Amino acid sequence: MNMIRRVYNMLSIAVVMLAMATVVASCGGGGLEKAVKKAFIDGDTTQASYEKICALIKENPKSYAEFVTESGDINVEALGKYINEVGSSLRPPMKWNITGYGLKELTLTVYFERSGSMTPYDTPGGGGQLKKAVNDLINFFPSKDGVKINIVNDNIYPYSGTVDSFLQDRNIYESTKGTGNASYTDFKLIFEKIIQAQKPGNVSVLVTDLIYSPQNTADVSIEKILNEENSVATSIFKTYKGKSIIVNQMMGDYNGQYYPYNGQPFAYNGKRPFYLIIVADASTIDRMSADDKYAKFLHPSAVKNSYRFNQAQSELNVKVVPDWKDNVGRFRVARDEQNKLIDCEGDRETGILCFTIAANLKPLNKDDAFLSNVANYTVQSQSGFGITIRAISPDDITNNNRTYLDGMTHLITAKGKFNTSHDELSITLANQFPNWIKESSSTSDTDSSVAGFATTTFGLERFLQGIYDAFSAGNDTYGKIVIKLEN
Amino acid sequence: MRDKVIFLVIGAVLSVLFWIFRVELYEAVYNVNGFSDQMYNTGAYGSVAAITIAMAWGLAAIYYYVINSVKFDRWYHWLAMLGIASVLTPVVCYIVIDNFLEGFDYSTSEFTFAFYNILFTAVTFVIASFSIRWWSSNCRHTPIPQ
Numbered sequence: 001m002n003m004i005r006r007v008y009n010m011l012s013i014a015v016v017m018l019a020m021a022t023v024v025a026s027c028g029g030g031g032l033e034k035a036v037k038k039a040f041i042d043g044d045t046t047q048a049s050y051e052k053i054c055a056l057i058k059e060n061p062k063s064y065a066e067f068v069t070e071s072g073d074i075n076v077e078a079l080g081k082y083i084n085e086v087g088s089s090l091r092p093p094m095k096w097n098i099t100g101y102g103l104k105e106l107t108l109t110v111y112f113e114r115s116g117s118m119t120p121y122d123t124p125g126g127g128g129q130l131k132k133a134v135n136d137l138i139n140f141f142p143s144k145d146g147v148k149i150n151i152v153n154d155n156i157y158p159y160s161g162t163v164d165s166f167l168q169d170r171n172i173y174e175s176t177k178g179t180g181n182a183s184y185t186d187f188k189l190i191f192e193k194i195i196q197a198q199k200p201g202n203v204s205v206l207v208t209d210l211i212y213s214p215q216n217t218a219d220v221s222i223e224k225i226l227n228e229e230n231s232v233a234t235s236i237f238k239t240y241k242g243k244s245i246i247v248n249q250m251m252g253d254y255n256g257q258y259y260p261y262n263g264q265p266f267a268y269n270g271k272r273p274f275y276l277i278i279v280a281d282a283s284t285i286d287r288m289s290a291d292d293k294y295a296k297f298l299h300p301s302a303v304k305n306s307y308r309f310n311q312a313q314s315e316l317n318v319k320v321v322p323d324w325k326d327n328v329g330r331f332r333v334a335r336d337e338q339n340k341l342i343d344c345e346g347d348r349e350t351g352i353l354c355f356t357i358a359a360n361l362k363p364l365n366k367d368d369a370f371l372s373n374v375a376n377y378t379v380q381s382q383s384g385f386g387i388t389i390r391a392i393s394p395d396d397i398t399n400n401n402r403t404y405l406d407g408m409t410h411l412i413t414a415k416g417k418f419n420t421s422h423d424e425l426s427i428t429l430a431n432q433f434p435n436w437i438k439e440s441s442s443t444s445d446t447d448s449s450v451a452g453f454a455t456t457t458f459g460l461e462r463f464l465q466g467i468y469d470a471f472s473a474g475n476d477t478y479g480k481i482v483i484k485l486e487n
Numbered sequence: 488m489r490d491k492v493i494f495l496v497i498g499a500v501l502s503v504l505f506w507i508f509r510v511e512l513y514e515a516v517y518n519v520n521g522f523s524d525q526m527y528n529t530g531a532y533g534s535v536a537a538i539t540i541a542m543a544w545g546l547a548a549i550y551y552y553v554i555n556s557v558k559f560d561r562w563y564h565w566l567a568m569l570g571i572a573s574v575l576t577p578v579v580c581y582i583v584i585d586n587f588l589e590g591f592d593y594s595t596s597e598f599t600f601a602f603y604n605i606l607f608t609a610v611t612f613v614i615a616s617f618s619i620r621w622w623s624s625n626c627r628h629t630p631i632p633q
Binding site: 037040041042092323398399400403 | 518520530591592593
């Protein structure tokens with residue numbers, strides 16, 4: 001009897017232990033969750049990792065039915081939502097934008113200006129920088145099949161050759177001679193036609209000297225022309241608030257006749273600026289900015305200056321790097337609130353608190369010189385924190401910090417005397433009409449011997465100011481980072 | 488008999504609560520920037536807590552039902568078993584954590600964390616002992632007589 005009782009008691013204990021083990025085991029994550037977490041933790045939020053996750057779903061579509069469409073494709077939207085739910089459960093909360101992976105390839109339409117003042121940019125004796133820039137644009141666009149080329153001056157005319165013949169053409173202006181009327185360029189007509197012809201997923205690029213040269217300007221004052229140019233620009237773009245425009249300024253050899261606004265044409269041999277104007281839906285440019293495939297297309301190596309019009313304030317992905325060589329004093333990253341530091345305490349001897357934030361500034365689509373220039377940032381805090389900023393280099397990435405630096409581009413180090421119980425550090429990158437446009441603009445182009453002729457464009461500022469005014473409402477900030485501090 | 492079952496149920500509930508609140512409990516004792524994030528992200532806290540519970544209950548069960556001898560029914564025999572559990576469990580946990588955090592360089596923090604886990608192992612072993620001792624034929628009076 002005792003034996004039976006003992007066996008019964010031991011079985012009872014075994015049942016209790018089994019129940020405990022079941023509770024413990026039931027809380028584990030599935031294979032998909034593990035794969036997503038691994039990508040985040042390993043700092044490997046790349047397309048290759050995404051493909052592995054997709055393969056896992058496709059191996060077992062019944063188990064992951066919510067991520068598979070009726071046609072058997074991956075439901076990118078549902079998967080993206082799930083991935084970011086998993087990411088938000090991690091420390092620090094992490095994001096992974098996969099929307100670009102499953103989308104159709106973009107298409108490119110090149111509008112190559114063929115006015116009288118453009119042909120000297122591509123003479124047999126010149127350096128051919130303009131043609132090289134356009135060729136690079138086409139070559140670095142990921143989908144060559146979706147490329148179309150048009151010639152523009154008084155109107156838009158399809159290029160009669162193929163993309164390959166365009167790329168190989170050593171004298172493009174000679175082979176397109178007789179296309180349209182090269183004596184003037186109607187920007188209003190051209191921009192409106194470009195925008196109206198643009199379908200979703202299309203990127204248009206106008207290759208131009210951006211010199212406003214309408215018909216019948218004889219005896220019209222410079223001021224009147226510049227005001228007209230400014231109004232034309234605003235009137236074109238104010239009705240297309242969903243578009244974004246990137247103006248890339250480049251320099252090229254110019255060998256030939258120059259046609260000033262008001263004066264006799266004269267021969268000029270030297271450097272002159274020209275422009276690649278990228279026009280697309282703002283969402284399309286955001287997508288390209290976040291996708292490395294388009295990096296060389298958006299940032300050609302020969303670009304001297306660049307500015308994107310109609311850039312909405314981006315939600316910046318930032319993470320405080322908890323264990324960093326520059327850290328001074330003590331702090332702890334709050335678990336319940338992102339971008340909040342608790343238990344903050346300055347160094348015992350100096351009172352200085354120093355911490356580093358990793359930020360992904362790639363969506364801003366700015367070059368590193370701009371992003372790493374601390375003068376472009378406005379820093380506000382009660383304690384008078386100052387910042388330094390620099391791009392992340394491969395040497396910065398270690399086993400222990402790769403989770404924090406994955407997908408990030410810059411390190412912002414904040415330093416100051418933390419002498420209050422609460423503080424809020426606000427770092428703002430202002431979106432201002434850039435100085436380079438003012439510096440690259442002239443109001444007279446009748447004399448090539450004037451200083452700055454080689455680096456300025458007649459009426460550039462007024463035209464681009466017109467575009468800026470069309471889009472400027474509410475777009476005065478590229479991005480803002482706020483870090484809360486508590487002692 | 489009913490009182491003994493209540494002890495068993497309380498012990499089981501406490502152990503499950505330990506597993507549920509493992510992150511809060513472990514981080515209340517040892518919380519380090521970076522290391523604690525990765526312990527949380529990789530799910531290592533869950534495995535460490537599960538191992539701690541399983542080993543404490545398992546070693547207590549071995550003492551009361553496998554050893555279960557009058558030769559080993561003194562309080563210091565039980566204390567020796569607690570000592571074995573408190574050394575063995577952190578060693579196993581250290582190996583498991585090191586596996587979870589493969590690719591990271593947190594060996595000092597891993598060792599310190601495993602050291603702190605001695606506390607949780609000892610407490611869980613005591614809870615397990617007082618949950619299951621009552622049905623042991625020779626050691627039910629250990630460590631404290633009924």
